[in-house]
Amino acid sequence: MLAKLPRANPDGVVLDLEDAVAPNAKADAREHSREAGAMLAREHPNLAVYIRVNARLTEWFDDDVARGVPAGAIGIVVPKVESAADVHAAAHALDRAGLHELSILAGIETVAGVINVAEILHEPRVGACYFGAEDYTADLGGVRRADSLEVLWPRSRVAAHAAHAGVLSLDQVVTELRDEEVFRLDAQLGRSLGFRGKLCIHPTQVGWANESFSPSPTEVERARRLIDAFDHAAAAGHGTIAFEGQMVDEPLARRARAVIAGAAEE
Amino acid sequence: MLAKLPRANPDGVVLDLEDAVAPNAKADAREHSREAGAMLAREHPNLAVYIRVNARLTEWFDDDVARGVPAGAIGIVVPKVESAADVHAAAHALDRAGLHELSILAGIETVAGVINVAEILHEPRVGACYFGAEDYTADLGGVRRADSLEVLWPRSRVAAHAAHAGVLSLDQVVTELRDEEVFRLDAQLGRSLGFRGKLCIHPTQVGWANESFSPSPTEVERARRLIDAFDHAAAAGHGTIAFEGQMVDEPLARRARAVIAGAAEE
């Protein structure tokens, strides 16, 4: 499956040593991930390869960092980060293993992680983060809902603090494996809240995520019309226009320009 | 009504000296609550008996604590707690009255209380808390909505900080006395947000609350099937399974085990 994964065109891949691996299989998983990760990084230079280690206070953490990281990986995913101290511990483990260039993708997926998110994401070694709704709700003692209202507060908080810290943010997993509508609705809300992408648990979800986090052709087309009208008005000294029933001033024009720039990057 | 109340099978009861008692009836209410509370505690040893005193800065607070607490009560409910200083004042009043064993159930129901919730709930004398939507909205100058979206932020915040502080959290009252559907929808969201139970204002609501905050038979049944499949896969070295269209790994298995354990406690 790993060899075929790049066909789905993800921006990155996370090889998991944590929840996806049973306790008695951790050592084997390290070896396998190191080899498979190195192959992926070698054959797909644009693919960001990460390894997810076990949480800091588990018995596996040190060996995961020392022996599980493939050549060519750009970082480690540290689950259940709860404080700046957790980031320091991961950074020290990376440095002890000689992995000075690798950054940390921090999992914010506990109540403590959400409460302490500001100090965590401002740590310089943290380059990215994700919000994990399943683990968060389990830690909280709550229950997942189809509408995700129960995580609107932590999810909003994580995306906003990530933007404030200049850290890339990834939205929660959708555990329903093949339900496209559920995935797209969830991704749409995630993008609205400021997340830059989404964790996927199946290759099928990758295409949906890529589409959901890029402006649609309709959005791009509307943004172009808006900028035409706005620039035309600005040349005549007007800073505000009525455009298709909506008042448009500088902030909306800025957003339209960002949509066009985002589309041009594809 | 108090004598019949235990038939509804609540986990606890709060005898109110605050909002339910007119200013000119406070002294009588103290005496009555002391007697009725002592009787309830004596006849129903598993029932947690609380007395709600008036807020700290009212003229009634000191006498409520000194003279209103029944024998056998396990704590006092302090409404409108706004800071750690309010908790200290209540703790000192309890100590002066010789009630060293009683804990505080803190009402978080003002804007200041929601903003300072972390310092309040981490006070060691606080054993539990509730979120009060009616008082919060009145203090805020807002308006209640049928969908409770206006309190999603403070409600999420209180439940999460309670989980972080290791404090039992109780969800908001539903003032519609006999509307079962309204109560159950509200309770469902409260449970999703991490509350452990719900304040009730009528015996009829108690049964709905008990059902809403316990896993349903369908949930328990599904959790058992999930754990069977998961353990079977784990024995074969797999940490992740596809179960009824959903990806299941350790966090979801943990939640399923919690559901089964919760049902076994009933």
Place this chain on the structure above:
Amino acid sequence: MLAKLPRANPDGVVLDLEDAVAPNAKADAREHSREAGAMLAREHPNLAVYIRVNARLTEWFDDDVARGVPAGAIGIVVPKVESAADVHAAAHALDRAGLHELSILAGIETVAGVINVAEILHEPRVGACYFGAEDYTADLGGVRRADSLEVLWPRSRVAAHAAHAGVLSLDQVVTELRDEEVFRLDAQLGRSLGFRGKLCIHPTQVGWANESFSPSPTEVERARRLIDAFDHAAAAGHGTIAFEGQMVDEPLARRARAVIAGAAEE
């Protein structure tokens, strides 16, 4: 348009030097706003006249404060306030210009502004604030939604901290110019969250805003019936009543009294 504006009966007016004015038109706009603002203040003594200056770190800020403020204005609107330091800078600029009586209406419309909202709104020179959803979402890198769920957290946070700081709060703009239903639904949620009024971008919206932020005749009528019943019961020593299927105690009675008082002020 400015001369006709008071017919729509707004509580205040903001003359904009920021987003509505193209960069090459800033100097002309200052002169025009000073004259038009002074005329409005002179002819409509009950109208609160504000001038919106450009953000602190722009090249226009100092001249806007020094030369753009009309006689009779009661304050300046400072967009994109991100910290207490931004408030200090604006306060100093006002003092340098000899405008010691003018207060600051702070725009909370960036991620940093929302995160630092407590320190901003507790600055004594800040008399009011608004939440700006368009700029906030642009700064966050998010996307606006029809249901505004993407700004529920920042919007709730701003209104609550404004209430805590004793600062008047104004709800987000609705950019759809003539869609009454969209405006009223948005205003209803804004009022529920504790905002005291709403920024309008067209005279048509002013009447909708005034109605949305005042109690409706039905609300006032119900409040009167409730208070009648409540006071009657209180005279007989009861602090709680069942009123039209709802339990009513002191907090609900307090809200009803506020509704009646609000209607009497109109």
